[in-house]
Amino acid sequence: MAAPPALRTASWRPPALLCSLLLFGHLALRACGPCRRSAAFSAPAPKRPYALRHLGQSWPRPPRLSHSGLPLPCRATRVAVPVAEDTSAQQLKTGIASYYDGLTPLWMDVWGEHLHHGFYGPRPSGAEPSYTGKGSLDEHRAAQVAMIDEVLAWARSAEDAEPRKILDVGCGVGGASRHLATAFPGASATGITLSPVQARTANTLSASEGLDSRTAFKVQDALAMPPNWTDSHDLVWSLESGEHMPDKPKFVSELARVTAPGGRAVVVTWVHRDLRPGEKKLRSWERTLLRLISSCYYLPEWTSAAEYERLCAASGLADVRRADWTDAIAPFWPAVIRSASRPRNFFRLLGTGVDGVRSAVAMFLMVLGYRMGLIKFGLLTARKPLRLAAAAGVDPPPSMVAATLVGERRLLPREEEASLSQESLAGDSRPSFLSALHRFSRPHTVRGTLIASLAAVVRAVQTSGGLPGGVGLVGAKIGGLVLSLLCANTVCVGVNQIYDVKVDRINKPFLPIASGEMSVSRAWGLASAALVVGVGLATSLFSPPLAAMYAAGLVLGSAYSVPPFRFRRFPLAALLIISCVRGCMLNFWVYHAVKEVLSLPFQWDPVVFFLTRFMTVFAAMIAVTKDLADVKGDVAGKIETFAASFGARSTATAAACVMALNYLSAIAEGLWRGARVFNVPAMVGGHCAALAYLIWSRWRLSQRRGEGADRFYMRIWDLFYFEYALYLFL
Known part of the structure; x- marks a missing residue:
């Protein structure tokens, strides 16, 4: 595709101009005040601006803003958020919502309902060019609409069926969602954003256009989409939201997960150039430029289109294609600069505060990045393979069986349990109830209880000089001891899942109650059966003091989750209960119980x-x-x-x-x-x-x-x- 005359990618770089612009950008950032560090698992930020000497260090991930690559200023609202597992991720989402809540009205006044680049090059669809070079705002708005049509024409293949369900990830105020819903009259579109204002505005605009029955917009994190969205969308659309995702492998994995078999995922995003053969990283001045832009626009680390392509393949997607449309969007940033320089918009820009000045600087840095060939406008599309019917006697593709794995790694407790819910994809013949029961028991806790009890039994037998006569009866009693402990474990983890179902839908959606595979009434039945068996074994096999200690462990383990106690709400109480039951009581009880089974006095x-x-x-x-x-x-x-x-x-x-x-x-x-x-x-x-x-x-x-x-x-x-x-x- 030939580069439009407005802007061509240079094959050379003027060092003096580059250094001058970088220095100007750095000084502007220093003049505008500090940019706080909020990286994942990081300590509180030093209260000072970034300096050039910091730029060689790992770049922080400030709570930058999402979805559409808006080059307008951001309003850095400082919002108190709960300290989370990944503090920067929580701050990031809060910042995205706050930024777009305030910025959306300003952007819509100037650019309308489409929050993304325009398309200015020769059109793959064969349509007449929408941009003639006059540079009017109407032409730029038409170029934004053309971007949707041309991406769609480029991404879809002749064998693609018309989508019935569309997901727009990073939907803004729903411009692309409504356009796609109109392009496919039989389809419904769902848009997700982190901004409540955008979601409300999108729903209002859809209602005004009579599309409210076929479009819906909601606040939703793209890195944690609901479990019931798996394999449910024929077209998953991400137009300039990927650059704002702090975890690119998770982002691509989620897109692949929610794409229906046979469906298509489309990603349009800002990337840096691919590394050349022999290069291990970008050059120093390139990293510096990207860091300056990131500090202005609150972006996480940049990646390349080649890396996106690799992640798509690792996620099980097939027929991955990518393209570079950098030349085709060239007039967009100069147009944004011109619109921001108009008096009315300029004063509204200044009214946003110091971040407005940072964003103004970054507009020029973005143009420089494009001119120098560093920043690219990348497109990727891929198809999710169809699962082959079991009746056909053909094994499913491995990509549909495995979870998204980048590099080899062992199963974690939750991954191990979650993998069981995917086993039907691999032709597992076990009934789904057994899989749900296995996950209900929380396998890593079962292993812990089993290993601890067996080790304690062996130790007690060792110190007692071996088993006495009547090995069969003693062995049966020891087997009953171990089974009673496993029943107690099932009661505690089962009751916890019953009362934590709302929390588990966020933290552990693979658990059977949270995922809907097991009803609460059935879970109560399983927990009750384990309680009856465990208490029956403890009271029939052991003395009243040991049976009472067993019951006390059950009471404490249940009070951890059951209202009105629900001690898990209080960290110190939760710590004391778990340490008492799994640490003190378990080891003492098993040792004492084995001594009793062996008819030996406790020593x-x-x-x-x-x-x-x-x-x-x-x-x-x-x-x-x-x-x-x-x-x-x-x-x-x-x-x-x-x-x-x-x-x-x-x-x-x-x-x-x-x-x-x-x-x-x-x-x-x-x-x-x-x-x-x-x-x-x-x-x-x-x-x-x-x-x-x-x-x-x-x-x-x-x-x-x-x-x-x-x-x-x-x-x-x-x-x-x-x-x-x-x-x-x-």
Whole structure:
């Protein structure tokens, strides 16, 4: 496509002009005041402006604004938000909504209902060019409409069926959604945005055009779309919203998830140029320019079209195509600059505050980025493969079976459970009820209870000199002991899911009650059955004191979730309950119960005392870290947790420090008591290895975003399992 005469991409760069503009931009930013740092898991921002010496460091992710690449100024409203797992992500969403709530009326007064670039090049659809070069505002508005038509003509193929359901991700005031609904008379369109004002305005405009029955607009995070949207939209449309997504793999994964089999996803977004062969990163001046623009427009890290293409393929999408329309949008930014320089608009621009000045500077920096070939206007489209019918006897494509994975990684607790709900895609013959029951039991807690109880049983038998006569009866009683503990675990996690269903729909939508696979009445039936079996076994097999302790554990575990107590609302109470039940009571009860089954008097074992003390602290840290990835739902459900109150980074660091002290105390105790009590090599060496693994896990968390909290929590459970394995050798 030939470049329009208004602006061509230069193949050279004038160093003097470039340096001058970058210096001017930097000085303007300094003059306009500080730009605060709010990166994920970051400490509070230093109260100072960014300087050139900072630009070589990793760029912060301020709460920049979303959807359409509006080059107009942003109003940096400082809004108090709950401290979340990813603080910058929460601030980002709040900033997006606040910005567009204030900016939308101004933009619509100047540019109308379309909040994106215009198309000015030769039209792939074959239509007559809408832009003649006169530069009138009407022509630019027509170019914005032409952008929708031309992207659609470029993306769709001859075999594509007419869409019935359209999803517009980052819909603004619904201009593209209404245009698509008009282009496909049999389709309905849903638009999502983070701005309540935009959503209300979009619904009002649709009603005025008689399209309210076929279009709907709502406030919705594009990185966490509802579970029931999976495989439901024939056309998923993202027009200049991708550049504002802080987690690009998650963004592409969500687009792929909600696209129906056989449907099409279309992404139009700002990107930086592809890296050349041998390049590992952009050049220094290019990174500096992008950082200046990001600080003005509140953008996260930039990526390339090649990276988007890779993410699409990793998400299971097929027939991925991309294009560069940088030349075709060239007149747009100069037109924005001209519109902003008109007296009325200029004073309204200044009225937005210091961020208006930053945005004015960034307009020129964007033009420079395009001229220098650094910034590109990228298009991508891909199709989601059709699932092959099971009756045809053909295996489904692997891309439809696997979740989106970028690089190899082990299953996390929630990923493991969520994968079960996808097994029908892989031809799993198990009844869906068994899959739901498996997830209902929370497998990682079942493993923890099973390993802890079996290790305690083996230890008690070891210290008792082996099993006495009547091995069959003793074995049956020990089996009943383990089964009673598994029943207690099912009661506690089941009751928790019943009362946390609203929160789980946000935090853990894969759980069977939250996803609708299991009714609340059936969940009550399962929990009640487990309660009857567990209490029956405990009362029939053990003495009244042990049966009473078992019942007390059930009461505490249930009071964690059940109103009016619902101690999980209070972080300290939740910590004490979990540490008491899973740390103190579990280890003491199992050891005492096995002694009773073996008809031996209870004798206190210093190794058992050590494990009880150690695992009580450990269980307390499980109680703290389990909420790292659940902040969003906990905040929505008004549940106070350490992670929601102090932030995920601080909470994870504090938990890791407490666990490190716990390991150091174990090492010191092993050296102090020596062979009189412990197997010193196992006691010292095992806990040194566990401490090293803990430090490595915390370091890995600092290298990741989003799913890193889940990984860290899973590694805490790895250490939990390891401790009980080590227990057998102490």
